[in-house]
Amino acid sequence: MTTRIDCPSAQPGSRASRIFGVATGPLAERRIGYLTAPVEAAPEVLAKAGYAKPTELFRIAAPCAKAACRHYNGACTLGQRIVTSLPPVVSGPPPCQIRPTCRWHHEHGDAACLRCPQVVTDKVGASEAEIRIAEGPARTEPA
Ligand code: SF4
Numbered sequence: 001m002t003t004r005i006d007c008p009s010a011q012p013g014s015r016a017s018r019i020f021g022v023a024t025g026p027l028a029e030r031r032i033g034y035l036t037a038p039v040e041a042a043p044e045v046l047a048k049a050g051y052a053k054p055t056e057l058f059r060i061a062a063p064c065a066k067a068a069c070r071h072y073n074g075a076c077t078l079g080q081r082i083v084t085s086l087p088p089v090v091s092g093p094p095p096c097q098i099r100p101t102c103r104w105h106h107e108h109g110d111a112a113c114l115r116c117p118q119v120v121t122d123k124v125g126a127s128e129a130e131i132r133i134a135e136g137p138a139r140t141e142p143a
Contacts, residue, residue: 006061006101007069009078009121012054014062017041020098021059023120031089032059032117034096055121061098071136079104079112081133088114 010017019039021032038061039045046054054060064072071078082104093113099105104112123130 004101005064005103005106006098007064007076008059008061008098008102008104008116009119010060010062011121012041012046012058012060014060014065017060017062019045019058020061020096023057023059027125030118030120030123032094032119034094036095036097038097052124053122056124059119059121061102064103075107076103077136078134079107081136082115082119083108083111085129085133086115086118089118090114 007014008020017040019035019041021034023030024033025031041054041058041060041062046058049057064076066072069076088111091114093099093110094117096102096113096116099113102112104116123134126134
């Protein structure tokens with residue numbers, strides 16, 4: 001039996017996508033509040049983001065796309081950059097409902113969870129350093 005692994009920073013519209021966290025606080029210091037139960041990322045729920053992109057407000061989980069994702073090279077390089085480049089922002093793992101299937105936790109354990117609350121999938125006003133962490137190194141096209 002294969003265990004499904006979820007991306008914890010997915011885009012809406014992915015298969016079986018569900019909201020498990022909501023960004024709170026001022027733009028400069030957003031923190032994720034983790035829901036006590038995930039909510040299906042249905043159009044009417046995503047519409048609550050108003051003029052914002054849903055991923056500016058919601059953290060969405062969906063099955064990891066593996067090789068179809070630019071961050072995947074056998075492991076999640078986004079999760080790796082987060083763990084190696086961002087500081088912990090909480091002293092213990094938050095009460096997150098997707099932990100059993102989370103790609104980042106699967107690969108990095110609680111080190112990912114201690115940094116996760118500061119991750120906003122589409123962060124308004126992200127710094128250059130945050131953009132580098134989000135996007136990773138530029139890909140070089142074959143000549
Ligand atoms: S890294 Fe931890 S807190 Fe963040 S989504 Fe995964 S299990 Fe939840």
